[in-house]
Amino acid sequence: MRRIALALFLLLLVSPAARAVQPDEILRDPVLEQRARDISAGLRCLVCQNQSIDDSDAPLARDLRILVRERLTAGDDDKAVVAFVVARYGDFVLLRPPFNAHTLMLWAAPFLILLAGAGFVWRRGRQRAGEEPATPAPLTEEERQRVDSLLRDEPE
Template sequence: MRRLLFALVALMLALPAAHAVQPDEILKDPALEHRARAISGGLRCLVCQNQSIDDSNAPLARDLRILVRERLQAGDSDQAVVDFVVARYGDFVLLRPPFNAHTAILWAAPFAILLGGAIFVWSRRRSLPAPGAVSRLTEEERRRLDQLLGEERD
């Protein structure tokens, strides 16, 4: 029963993405439509932010899909279409932003966090005593401990 419920929920979540491109948006020329899908698959929906405009049902994503198709029908190359959209919305509209001065932190942050975590674990591990290097109590410390424990029992 749980598997059926899980499959049903997964199907319901996948349905909106499967029907994002409306039939009235599809170009009659299959080659142009293929190019449009390739371009729109690499452009981020500015409303959803974790979906491409090809997968999003947001009105802005629809407008961008139509814009991409209009530019292709006007004779623009794929790169010219992408450059046009980036000029309007910035590098953020790209699902895979290029490496430049503005996006360097995006590319470097995961490595910096990983390196920082490794340094932290290494330094913490180094400061801990070795497992077999536990020091024994001296006789004076043992007597004092027995005295303190004896006072608690009373």
């Protein structure tokens, strides 16, 4: 029984990642199918948003996979297929959007956030460096007497 469980576990480790492409979507021509897979891997599922249409089970992703395959069988090259999808859905459909005026904030935001965080830490450090250490308030006469009495009554 242990051997069977181990064999199943090892099989799961070496098995390729499951794809959402259905058997009825697969093209007969393996070259066209590979081109479709390559294009689909770069297109974002508009429902899932963090998956490619090749990995998504969403109905819209299926429609986009079929659209890509239809365009390829119609004779479009890879760039034309991607351009067609981008014309319909915008740059957001690309998992790696191009750097242009529309996507400037998308590309610059991580660096701006990092820069703002570094500026905050630097400013906070400068403020703390300028502060003088807090000096304790002087002891009252009653407190001073208490300390003296504690120091005289030291246990042996």
